[in-house]
Amino acid sequence: MSSAASTFASAPHVRRRRSAVRFVQPAVALGLVALVLGVPFWLVVVTAGKTQAEAFNPNLSLPSHWQLWQNISTVFHQGRMTVAFFGSLFIMVPAVAGVLIIGAMASWVLARRTSRTMALVYALAISGLVLPPAVVTIVLLLRQLGLAGTGVGMVGVYMGMYMSTVIFFVTGFVRTIPVELEEAARMDGAGPARVFFRVILPLLGPTLATATILICLYIWNDVFYALFVIGGRIDTLPLNLYQVASAGLYLNNWHLIFTYIILMSLPLLITFAVLQRRIISGITSGAVK
Amino acid sequence: MTQLTTQSAVRAPARPASVANRRTRQRQDHPSWFLFPALIVLLVFFFLPTLYNFFYAFTNWSSFHSSISFVGLSNFKALVHDGSLLKDLRITLIYAVLVAIFQNLFGLVLALVLERDTAINRFARVAFFVPVVMSALAVGYIFQALLKPQGGLNHLLSFVSGHDVHVAWLGNTTWTILVVAIIHAWKWMGLSMLIYLAGLKTISEDVLEAARIDGAGWWTTFREIRFPLLAPAITFNVATALLGSMNGFDIVQATTAGGPGGTTELLNIFIFRTFGQGLFAQATTMSLALFAMVAVLAFPVIGILRRREAVLS
Numbered sequence: 001m002s003s004a005a006s007t008f009a010s011a012p013h014v015r016r017r018r019s020a021v022r023f024v025q026p027a028v029a030l031g032l033v034a035l036v037l038g039v040p041f042w043l044v045v046v047t048a049g050k051t052q053a054e055a056f057n058p059n060l061s062l063p064s065h066w067q068l069w070q071n072i073s074t075v076f077h078q079g080r081m082t083v084a085f086f087g088s089l090f091i092m093v094p095a096v097a098g099v100l101i102i103g104a105m106a107s108w109v110l111a112r113r114t115s116r117t118m119a120l121v122y123a124l125a126i127s128g129l130v131l132p133p134a135v136v137t138i139v140l141l142l143r144q145l146g147l148a149g150t151g152v153g154m155v156g157v158y159m160g161m162y163m164s165t166v167i168f169f170v171t172g173f174v175r176t177i178p179v180e181l182e183e184a185a186r187m188d189g190a191g192p193a194r195v196f197f198r199v200i201l202p203l204l205g206p207t208l209a210t211a212t213i214l215i216c217l218y219i220w221n222d223v224f225y226a227l228f229v230i231g232g233r234i235d236t237l238p239l240n241l242y243q244v245a246s247a248g249l250y251l252n253n254w255h256l257i258f259t260y261i262i263l264m265s266l267p268l269l270i271t272f273a274v275l276q277r278r279i280i281s282g283i284t285s286g287a288v289k
Numbered sequence: 290m291t292q293l294t295t296q297s298a299v300r301a302p303a304r305p306a307s308v309a310n311r312r313t314r315q316r317q318d319h320p321s322w323f324l325f326p327a328l329i330v331l332l333v334f335f336f337l338p339t340l341y342n343f344f345y346a347f348t349n350w351s352s353f354h355s356s357i358s359f360v361g362l363s364n365f366k367a368l369v370h371d372g373s374l375l376k377d378l379r380i381t382l383i384y385a386v387l388v389a390i391f392q393n394l395f396g397l398v399l400a401l402v403l404e405r406d407t408a409i410n411r412f413a414r415v416a417f418f419v420p421v422v423m424s425a426l427a428v429g430y431i432f433q434a435l436l437k438p439q440g441g442l443n444h445l446l447s448f449v450s451g452h453d454v455h456v457a458w459l460g461n462t463t464w465t466i467l468v469v470a471i472i473h474a475w476k477w478m479g480l481s482m483l484i485y486l487a488g489l490k491t492i493s494e495d496v497l498e499a500a501r502i503d504g505a506g507w508w509t510t511f512r513e514i515r516f517p518l519l520a521p522a523i524t525f526n527v528a529t530a531l532l533g534s535m536n537g538f539d540i541v542q543a544t545t546a547g548g549p550g551g552t553t554e555l556l557n558i559f560i561f562r563t564f565g566q567g568l569f570a571q572a573t574t575m576s577l578a579l580f581a582m583v584a585v586l587a588f589p590v591i592g593i594l595r596r597r598e599a600v601l602s
Contacts, residue, residue, distance in 0.1 A: 029403055029413045036475070037416055040431050043441045047434065057439035099330075106327035112319040115312060121324070128335055130528075130587040132536045132579055135557075136564055136572045137341035138334070140350070145333075160334025163327055182318070192320050221424040224538040224557065228564065238424050245430055245543070254434055261427040272422045276415050280483060 048258040055255035071259040079244050079260050084235040085267075091151055091236065092219045095158040099215065100208055102159075103166030108200055110167065111174035122171065128164030133157070135228050142229065149233035157229055158222075162215045173207040174200065210282035213275075220268060237264045339580065346574040352567030364574040373551075373559065377575065378582060380466065381535055381556045387470035388477075388534035393526050395474055396481025397519075401511075403482070404489055414486070418479040425476055429543020432472045433459065436544070459545050462552045469553055473540050474530075481526045488522030489515065524594040531590060535583055556582075 039060070047055050048071060050063040075081060110122045138157055139148065147153030177200065185199050223238035231239060241264060245257050272279060346364060350357045368374035399417055403410040420428060435441040436458035446454040458468050492515055500510045538557040541547065547554035547562070556579040564572040 025402070025405070026407070026409045029409050032399070032402065033413050033416050037419070039441070039445065040435055043435055044431055058434040058437070058441055059439075059444035060441050061444075102326040102330065105323045109319045109321065109323045113312075113315045115315075121328070124336075125327070125331060128331070130532050130583060130591075131339070132576075132583050133335060134338035134342045134573075134576055134580065136560060136569060136576045137338040137345055139564075140345065140569070141333075141338050141341060156330065156334045159330050163331050163335070167327065186318065192318060192323070195318070196323065217422065221426070221539075223424070223426050224561070227561065238426050241424070241426055241430075245426075257430055258434070261424075261430065265423050265427060268422050269419065272418070276418070280414070280418065283480070283483060 044258045044261060047254050048262055050255045052253060052255055055258075056252055058254045058258075068259070071255050072263065075244075075256055075259045075263060078256070079240050080235055081237075081240070081260075081263060084237045084240040087234050088220060088236040088238075091154050091158070091230075091234070092216060095155045095162075095219055096212060096215050098155065099159040099162050099166050100211060103163050103211075104170050104201065104204055104208065105196065107167050107170035108174055108196055111171045112179070122167070126164045126168045126171075128161065129168055133161050133225070135225060138225075139228050149230055151230070151234060154226065154229045154234070157225060158219050161225070162218065165215065166211050169207050169211050170204060173204060177203055206282065209278065213279050213282060217268070342573055342577045342580060345570060346577045348570055350570040350573065352569065360570075364570050368571065368574060373554075374575070374578060376551070377554055377556050377559050378578060380552070380554055381537075381579070381582070384466060384470050384473075384537065384541075384553070384555060385531050385534045387467060388473045388537075389527050389530040391471050391474035392477050392481050392530045393523070395478035396526060397485050399478060399482040400485035400489060404486065414479075414482065417482055420476045421479040423476070425539035426543050428472065428476045429540040432475075432540075433544045436468065460549050462550050465545060465549060466553050469541050469544050470534075472544060473534055473537060476540065477530065477533075481530070484522050484526055485519065488519045492518045520594075524591070527594060528587075528591055532583060532587055535579065535586075 043058060043060055046060065046062055047058045049066040049068040051067060054063060106125065110118055110125065142148045142150075142153040142157075145153070147156065181199055181203075182195050185195050190198065221238060223242055226236055226239050227242070230236070241257070241260050244253075244260055345357075347359060347361060348357050349360045349363075365374070403413050403417075433440075437443075438455050438457050438460070442458065443454045443456060446456075459465050461468075496514060496518075497510060500514055505513070536557065537555055538561065541553055541555055541558055542561070545553045547558040556575050560572045560575045560579070563575070
C-alpha cells in the first residue's frame with residue numbers, strides 16, 4: 001500500500017494521498033478486527049455471562065447481572081470438563097508423538113534412497129494429504145481388530161490420517177540436510193539407528209515443531225472422526241461440546257454452550273498466545289516455496 | 290502441497306556405472322526397517338479402510354442384518370433413485386468452490402491491508418489467526434447464535450437501521466449454503482492471510498522499485514506484478530481450501546445440520562446421519578463417492594494451478 005506513491009513524493013497530490021493512507025490504514029485494520037472478529041467474540045462473552053432466560057435469544061446486549069462463574073461451575077459438572085480435558089490430552093499426546101517419530105524415521109529413508117520403488121512408496125505415503133479417510137469402514141476395521149471404541153483405536157486412526165502430513169513435511173526438509181553430516185558419523189562407526197537419532201532427528205526440530213502445531217490443532221478440535229470411533233465411549237472436549245449443544249435437555253442453553261466454548265478454547269488460545277511468533281513463522285515457511 | 294509433483298523430478302541423474310553401487314550403499318545406510326512402522330500404520334488405518342470402501346459399498350452391511358452379503362449396485366441405484374447421491378455431490382462441490390473463493394478473497398484482502406509491519410498490523414494478524422486455532426464446531430455454534438432470526442446479527446441490524454430486522458440467515462433454501470460457506474471461509478481466512486503475507490514478502494523490492502520508477506500506481510503494480518508472483522501461494526491456498534472443504538462437516542453440522550430442506554447436506558453430513566441410523570452400507574457408498582470425487586478433482590486442480598505457475602515464472 002505504501003509502494004505506489006513514493007517516486008513522485010515531490011508532487012503534492014501524491015504526498016497527500018500517501019499520508020491519507022498512513023492515517024486511514026490503521027483505522028481500517030482496527031475496524032475490520034472490531035467488526036469481523038469483535039462482534040462474534042463479544043456475543044460469546046456476554047452470552048456466557050447471562051442466565052438461561054436472558055440467553056434464550058442470544059443478542060449483543062450486556063447481561064443484567066454477570067453470572068459467568070456460576071455458569072462455569074455448571075458446565076464443569078454437567079459437561080464433565082475435567083474428564084473430557086484429560087480424554088482429549090490422552091488421545092492427542094500419543095497420537096502426535098507416535099506419528100512424528102515413526103513418520104520422521106520413514107521420511108529419512110524416503111529422502112535418502114533414490115530408487116523408483118521408493119518414489120512410488122513416497123507418492124503413496126503422501127496421498128493422504130488430499131484423499132479423505134474412509135470413516136465408515138474404519139469403524140468396521142476397528143471392530144475386527146477388537147479396538148472399537150477404544151483410545152488405542154482412536155490414536156491409530158489419527159496416526160494413519162496425519163502420517164502423510166508428517167512424511168510430506170519432513171522428507172522435504174531432510175533433503176536439504178547435507179549427506180556429509182551422516183557420513184562423518186558413519187566414519188566414527190555409528191549404525192543407522194545412531195545416525196538417525198543422534199544426527200538427523202536433532203536437526204529436524206523446526207519442521208517437527210510446525211508439524212506438531214498443525215496436527216495438535218487438528219486432533220484437539222476434531223469431532224467428526226471422534227464421533228464415529230469413540231462417540232459415547234470416551235469423553236473429549238469437542239465431543240462433550242457436541243453433546244451439551246445437541247442434547248434436548250440443553251437445547252437453547254446458549255449461556256452454557258458459550259461458557260463451554262470459552263473454557264474449551266482457553267488451552268489452545270493460551271498456547272497460541274505464548275508461541276504465536278514461532279507458530280506463525282513455522283506455518284508460513286512450510287507453505288510457500 | 291506445492292512441492293507434490295517436483296520432488297521426484299529434481300534429483301540429478303547419476304552416471305550409470307556408479308548407480309548400482311550407490312543404491313547398495315544407500316540401502317545399507319538407510320535400511321528399509323525404518324519405513325515399516327509408518328507403512329504398517331498407514332496400511333492398517335488408512336489404506337485398508339479405503340479398500341474396504343470398495344467392497345462394503347456393494348453389500349447390505351447394516352445394523353439390521355446379522356450377516357453381510359453381496360448386493361451388487363443396489364446401494365448406488367437406491368441413492369441415485371432417491372436423488373441424494375447427485376444432490377449431495379453437487380452441494381459438496383458448490384460448497385467447496387464457494388469456500389475456496391471466499392477464503393482466498395478474504396485472506397488476500399487481509400494480507401494486503403495488514404501488509405506493512407506496524408504494531409497495529411501485527412496485533413490484527415494475530416487476532417485474525419484466533420479463529421484458525423478454535424474448534425470448527427465452536428465456530429459453528431457461535432454463528433448459529435449470531436444468525437438466528439432472534440439472534441445477534443438481526444439485533445445489531447435492527448439497532449443500526451432503526452426498525453426490526455428478521456432475516457432467517459440459516460433458513461433459506463437458496464442462500465444458506467452461501468452463508469455457511471462464508472462462515473467456513475471466516476474460520477480459515479487467517480491461514481490464507483498468513484500464506485499470502487509470506488508470498489508478498491518473497492517478491493523482490495527491486496522489481497517493485499522498477500515498476501514505481503516506470504510510474505505504475507498501486508493497482509497496476511498489484512495486477513501486473515504482485516498478483517502473478519503470488520502464484521505459489523494461490524496454488525497452496527486454493528488447493529487446500531477446495532479439497533479440505535469437500536471433507537467438511539463441523540461447521541455445517543453446528544449451524545444447519547444439513548438443512549433447510551437438505552440444501553446444505555454435504556456428503557459427510559449424509560454419512561454421519563445414515564451411519565447413526567444403522568444404514569452402514571449406504572454411508573459407505575457415500576464415503577466412496579466422496580473419495581472418488583476428491584481423487585478425480587485433486588490431480589487436475591493441482592495440475593492446472595501448477596501449470597499456471599509454470600507459465601508465469
